[in-house]
Amino acid sequence: MNGHHAVKSFAVLLVFSLFLSFALFSGCEKTTEKIVTEYVYDTVEVPIVMITIEGIDADPDSITQGGTITLTVNVTKESSVGDLTFSWTAEDGELHETEGDTVTWTSPDEEGAYKIEVTATDGEYAGVGNRVIGVGMYAPTVQPYYVGGNGAGCSGGTCHGTTVDAWAQTAHAHAWATLQESGHPASYCNPCHTVGYEGDPGNSGYDEAPIAKFENVQCENCHGPASDHPNSVSVSYDVMNCGKCHEGEHHPYLSEWEQSAHAFDVEAAKAEFSASCWGCHEGVAAAVRLSGDLSAFYGSGAVSSRPDTTEVPFGQITCQSCHDSHSADNVGQLRTVADVLLVSEGGVSPVITEGGSGKLCMQCHHARRGWESNVPNGRSHFGPHSSPQGDMIAAKSGYLNVAASGFNWAGPSHLYVQNSCKTCHLNTLEYGTGPGGAASTGHMFLPTTAACTNCHGVINNFREIPAAGDFDGNGTVEGLQDEVDGLIELCIEALVASGLDTTGGLEAPFESDTTSTLQQREVGWNVIFVESDASHGVHNPDYAVQLLQQSYLYLTGSLPKNADIIETDQSAVRNW
Numbered sequence: 001m002n003g004h005h006a007v008k009s010f011a012v013l014l015v016f017s018l019f020l021s022f023a024l025f026s027g028c029e030k031t032t033e034k035i036v037t038e039y040v041y042d043t044v045e046v047p048i049v050m051i052t053i054e055g056i057d058a059d060p061d062s063i064t065q066g067g068t069i070t071l072t073v074n075v076t077k078e079s080s081v082g083d084l085t086f087s088w089t090a091e092d093g094e095l096h097e098t099e100g101d102t103v104t105w106t107s108p109d110e111e112g113a114y115k116i117e118v119t120a121t122d123g124e125y126a127g128v129g130n131r132v133i134g135v136g137m138y139a140p141t142v143q144p145y146y147v148g149g150n151g152a153g154c155s156g157g158t159c160h161g162t163t164v165d166a167w168a169q170t171a172h173a174h175a176w177a178t179l180q181e182s183g184h185p186a187s188y189c190n191p192c193h194t195v196g197y198e199g200d201p202g203n204s205g206y207d208e209a210p211i212a213k214f215e216n217v218q219c220e221n222c223h224g225p226a227s228d229h230p231n232s233v234s235v236s237y238d239v240m241n242c243g244k245c246h247e248g249e250h251h252p253y254l255s256e257w258e259q260s261a262h263a264f265d266v267e268a269a270k271a272e273f274s275a276s277c278w279g280c281h282e283g284v285a286a287a288v289r290l291s292g293d294l295s296a297f298y299g300s301g302a303v304s305s306r307p308d309t310t311e312v313p314f315g316q317i318t319c320q321s322c323h324d325s326h327s328a329d330n331v332g333q334l335r336t337v338a339d340v341l342l343v344s345e346g347g348v349s350p351v352i353t354e355g356g357s358g359k360l361c362m363q364c365h366h367a368r369r370g371w372e373s374n375v376p377n378g379r380s381h382f383g384p385h386s387s388p389q390g391d392m393i394a395a396k397s398g399y400l401n402v403a404a405s406g407f408n409w410a411g412p413s414h415l416y417v418q419n420s421c422k423t424c425h426l427n428t429l430e431y432g433t434g435p436g437g438a439a440s441t442g443h444m445f446l447p448t449t450a451a452c453t454n455c456h457g458v459i460n461n462f463r464e465i466p467a468a469g470d471f472d473g474n475g476t477v478e479g480l481q482d483e484v485d486g487l488i489e490l491c492i493e494a495l496v497a498s499g500l501d502t503t504g505g506l507e508a509p510f511e512s513d514t515t516s517t518l519q520q521r522e523v524g525w526n527v528i529f530v531e532s533d534a535s536h537g538v539h540n541p542d543y544a545v546q547l548l549q550q551s552y553l554y555l556t557g558s559l560p561k562n563a564d565i566i567e568t569d570q571s572a573v574r575n576w
Contacts, residue, residue, distance in 0.1 A: 053129025358420030469564025
């Protein structure tokens with residue numbers, strides 16, 4: 001004989017009827033825990049069930065809020081089992097007795113499904129069973145099922161109270177009221193404004209029990225039905241966790257995000273980016289970093305805090321990367337709008353304090369590498385990181401020693417537009433106002449000329465933004481972007497004329513001080529900085545033009561012939 005052990009088996013015994021008032025229903029789920037003795041003959045184990053809870057009878061078989069019901073356990077046992085004692089527990093309501101084979105229970109005042117559990121034991125063996133009682137409603141017929149309650153179950157004790165309190169301040173916690181106050185509530189809206197429209201029939205939720213405890217977007221909408229917590233709940237950073245509701249012709253967040261650079265190819269990105277890059281280039285690590293230590297430019301701290309990668313796979317920059325589902329501390333439930341720490345230059349570490357909600361974007365879209373670690377001796381991956389938009393818009397991180405001492409460098413420009421990056425790159429259009437009546441959420445993150453209208457009037461494309469002068473000296477006043485591109489070409493031509501070999505690309509000769517001179521690296525830094533910004537001067541017209549014109553002067557000894565020179569904040573863009 002090998003001893004004995006417990007074996008659990010589950011069965012469901014439930015009869016219910018749903019009245020039009022959604023009242024007076026009950027349900028039963030039979031669960032037995034069996035203690036067995038195993039007799040071994042050769043290698044065959046034959047289990048013997050000692051105690052089985054066959055079911056729990058309810059009298060009456062239906063109950064309303066605050067009503068009382070009598071519960072009797074049905075049990076079978078083997079002859080060798082001694083006299084049984086019974087112990088009862090209830091997840092809510094009041095048990096008038098906790099011992100004996102028959103007890104009475106008074107239900108709570110709130111409709112819902114409540115589990116009553118009984119344990120039968122003779123001191124050596126034990127059996128466990130339970131019944132789910134539907135109060136003012138039917139009882140669920142499958143496991144797991146939705147519990148609802150607007151976070152009441154999750155905030156109990158010392159578990160998730162802080163998180164639930166924060167969630168209660170979000171729009172999700174008031175989604176039902178928002179729908180009713182919209183002026184056009186409809187039943188087809190309910191799946192995104194209530195709990196429980198997913199999964200198996202019989203798993204409860206608003207579709208089967210349209211009562212208050214299942215109203216609003218609650219914990220279970222994102223984490224799954226919680227009756228079998230913790231086994232039945234999950235944490236997912238998959239875009240569909242949000243996209244299943246935040247999509248459609250009125251608010252196409254998902255379909256626009258799918259067209260954005262944030263929806264990158266996962267396998268390609270995983271192969272390209274090392275763990276030190278994950279704080280900006282991987283969805284979960286970015287979420288951790290944006291909610292934590294923002295001074296770690298490369299996100300190493302985020303990676304060490306990230307959930308186990310065997311359970312949470314490498315992922316795209318999804319909704320949850322930038323938005324905090326549990327907090328309304330920031331506009332749009334953004335993870336952060338904190339000031340942005342830029343890379344040091346000349347012994348100073350600049351901090352961007354303006355920019356509103358656009359500061360979230362700048363936490364990743366900044367240089368991360370400064371000229372001090374590049375220019376003196378060259379280096380592999382010469383130049384700022386490939387997205388230094390925050391530095392450009394703030395007029396920081398350019399190599400300023402190309403100009404004479406005391407030169408009056410331009411300051412920020414579009415940084416002072418309300419919410420900076422967000423205003424231009426997430427321009428929104430209400431349904432019916434976009435091309436063909438379409439709505440836009442801005443979640444392709446592409447700048448639109450429509451965003452310029454309030455300040456600059458109507459333009460058809462960014463190349464039409466007129467420059468205030470002929471900055472590259474080619475004899476024609478072109479659009480700002482063409483003037484900046486012309487200056488970049490002039491500087492590259494001058495670098496080549498100075499002896500720089502750019503056959504392998506502009507950055508290749510700057511990898512060390514053996515293939516480039518200090519002066520070439522000083523100029524090269526500014527050229528690569530302006531190119532990497534990728535706005536062709538729009539983010540900060542004066543500063544971009546100045547960096548290129550002064551670099552050309554520093555390298556060649558003269559300014560571009562016949563060019564209009566920007567010497568201070570002079571508005572490189574013509575008013576129109």
